[in-house]
Amino acid sequence: MKLDIVNATCGYNGTxxxxxxxxxxxxxxxxxxxxxxxxxxxxxxxxxxxFLPLIQGExxxxxxxxxxxxxxxxxxxxxxxxxAHTPPFAYxxxxxxxxxxxxxxxxxSSPSSKDxxxxxxxxxxxxxxxxxxKDYTQISGGERQxxxxxxxxxxxxxxLIMDEPTANLDFGNQVRVLEEVQRLSxxxxxxxxxxxxxxxxxxxxxxxxxxxxxxxFLFGEAADVVTEQNLKAAYGVEVRLTEVKDSLGRxxxxxxxxxxxxx
Numbered sequence: 001m002k003l004d005i006v007n008a009t010c011g012y013n014g015t016x017x018x019x020x021x022x023x024x025x026x027x028x029x030x031x032x033x034x035x036x037x038x039x040x041x042x043x044x045x046x047x048x049x050x051f052l053p054l055i056q057g058e059x060x061x062x063x064x065x066x067x068x069x070x071x072x073x074x075x076x077x078x079x080x081x082x083x084a085h086t087p088p089f090a091y092x093x094x095x096x097x098x099x100x101x102x103x104x105x106x107x108x109s110s111p112s113s114k115d116x117x118x119x120x121x122x123x124x125x126x127x128x129x130x131x132x133x134k135d136y137t138q139i140s141g142g143e144r145q146x147x148x149x150x151x152x153x154x155x156x157x158x159x160l161i162m163d164e165p166t167a168n169l170d171f172g173n174q175v176r177v178l179e180e181v182q183r184l185s186x187x188x189x190x191x192x193x194x195x196x197x198x199x200x201x202x203x204x205x206x207x208x209x210x211x212x213x214x215x216x217f218l219f220g221e222a223a224d225v226v227t228e229q230n231l232k233a234a235y236g237v238e239v240r241l242t243e244v245k246d247s248l249g250r251x252x253x254x255x256x257x258x259x260x261x262x263x
Contacts, residue, residue: 027189
């Protein structure tokens with residue numbers, strides 16, 4: 001499955017926030033969307049998901065305009081993990097994950113044993129099965145974020161869109177989520193993920209999209225897009241890229257900010 005964003009201009013009430021965005025995500029890809037606050041990452045996501053109408057351009061799913069596809073068809077193909085979520089009711093965690101099965105269940109049907117087993121497996125994969133019987137409103141923000149990821153995976157999508165999935169997580173859970181993202185990508189799931197950390201692009205992405213406020217949009221391999229010059233243009237700070245070895249001896253780049261020691 002392939003998602004194409006073609007010459008997309010997005011915004012609110014006719015006011016343009018991002019302009020002329022073109023890139024593609026297909027099954028097996030892991031695309032990391034980087035950019036400073038206000039660059040338009042969330043606006044772009046809302047447009048891709050149909051929450052905001054495009055001002056210009058089109059968004060295609062396997063060559064079909066997404067606005068022409070029925071919601072149930074879309075839900076079986078694309079799932080979404082929001083940046084934040086306010087719990088409306090004290091559902092049990094397992095029930096929240098089961099909601100991801102809605103597109104696969106008839107209107108008058110109840111979740112089957114298979115649906116419940118799949119939901120439990122999603123919790124187990126993310127190492128939060130101990131939360132299954134807890135009230136969703138009584139767990140931490142970081143734990144809720146992991147539950148939302150489990151719910152999205154329960155949809156069994158081909159493409160997963162994640163808006164800052166590690167924003168509310170402690171360091172250990174950030175690592176677990178990034179490991180899960182890598183695993184899912186290797187299994188063939190296409191992933192589009194926003195992040196504020198350039199290191200995430202080096203750790204798990206196959207492609208990087210970098211939004212630079214009022215200057216443009218770059219898309220390509222991490223080594224070509226995430227450069228010291230481009231990061232300074234995007235974030236307005238001096239950085240240096242260095243290299244470290246992972247547990248298998250592979251070289252991974254990392255980004256180090258140059259702090260002003262005179263402050």
